[in-house]
Amino acid sequence: MKIVVFGALNAGKTTFLERASKKKLSVKGSYEGMTTSLDFTRLDYNGETVYLFTTPGHRRFDFMWEVLANGMRGAILLIDSTVGITEVDREIGGLIESKGVPYVVAVNKSDLANLSLDMVREGLGISAKVPVIPTSAICGNGVDEVLHRLMELKNERRGTE
Amino acid sequence: MKEDIEELLRNLKEKTWGDILGVAVVRPDGTVMASALPREIGEKRFAAMALVVLGTANRVCDELGAGNMVQAIIDGSKMKAILMSAGEKALLAVLASKDANVKSALSEMKRASTEVKKVMAKY
Ligand SMILES: Nc1nc2c(ncn2[C@@H]2O[C@H](COP(=O)(O)OP(=O)(O)OP(=O)(O)O)[C@@H](O)[C@H]2O)c(=O)[nH]1
């Protein structure tokens, strides 16, 4: 199953992926810390193989958002809580919504800033059904919860289909 | 440095007798260092896409244990794109006509990429 981590430049997508997979990525598609192609890892979630991708955050590579969204079964939108909600976040949120897949919003760098989850919800204009979870990709807080909630959503949906 | 590289790109286009329609030298962050592209090609977009493709191809080689990536060739029904790295700090991206002689384009590109490396090392 394919899951894609989206988010603005520097939000912590690559760090999140490393934390979620509990290993350092052997090869990263990056240059001086900025992702310039994609990151990819495989992990096992209760016997299900999850293919986790991250997108580059820089606008220059925005065509990759659409490319990577192709065939995804779930998404994670990472917000940089030291920056707040920006136009890029809203645009990516709209892209994910348009794909109709379950997704979770992770309010990252929660170790540095305390962004109100209601404000995130309001800023993105998302329904109450979308989980918004504070995370710290550096410390690890919330990372497993994000994956867990996403898998739950996906399985709920599978149940009603 | 930009001028030196632009000169290099003009030479490359001339030597290949119309096979090469456009060239760009792209920095590892996806920005354009120098280019000589047809007007209808957006150079920023082309550069970013070239970097993504080459980066991903590199990744594939690594994952498969296919060794070092030499070049990536995209064969379109109307045009080709040929991408190769030019040292650590640049990549060379070429747009070629659909009937281009790939072998000779590649050998000219290799020469050009060595030149680009030399120019970059000077600065
Ligand atoms: N304090 C803190 N720093 C973080 C956290 N997550 C990521 N960072 C730092 O933020 C910087 C950017 O992290 P990356 O994971 O490279 O961000 P990214 O979203 O992949 O960036 P792009 O791919 O270039 O868009 C790095 O210096 C990370 O160490 C976090 O939860 N807390």
Ligand SMILES: [Mg+2]
């Ligand atoms: Mg990244």
